[in-house]
Amino acid sequence: MIVRDFGQGSVQMGVTPNQKEIGYLGVFTKADIGLKNGNKTDIFVALDRNLYRGVATSTNGELKGGLSGGYxxxxxxxxKRDVAKKYEMTVFPETKGTFVVDLKGTFKAMAAGKKCLKH
Structure with missing residues (x-):
């Protein structure tokens, strides 16, 4: 798992334990983004002009430090290529709130994670 903290939040990336082809991206923030605990919510991220949609099972304020977000x-x-190569990711759940995550160092972190999985 790769973790990066940023100002008001944190990003986690990795692969599911039983399916190495399936990756996950968790994005969490201290800001109120209107998520309700346990609800499945469409969440969108933009990497440059590429828009990606996923379904996030949300958590609201129950994580360490009062973080809210989803996977x-x-x-x-x-x-995966865009996360590795782009410099910023804009996250905007279908509810309220928009925030930007600096992706500096993500390419190297993903390469180290991939190497770790091979062992």
Whole structure:
């Protein structure tokens, strides 16, 4: 798992334990983004001009530090490539709130994670 903290939140990336092709992206923030606990909510992320949609099972304020957010599962190689190569990711749940995540160092972190999975 790769974790990066940013100002008001955190991003997590990794692969599901039983299906290495399925990756996940978790995005969490201290800001009120209107998510309700346990609800499945469409969540969108933009990487440059590429827009990606996922279904996030949300959590609201129950995580350490009062973070709210959710996870997106994906096997889209274009999404993985964009996360690795782009510099910013804009996250905007279908509810309220928009925030930007700096992706600096993501490519190297993903390469290290991939190497780790091979062992």
């Amino acid at each position: 997106i599962l994906t096997d889209d190689p274009k999404f």
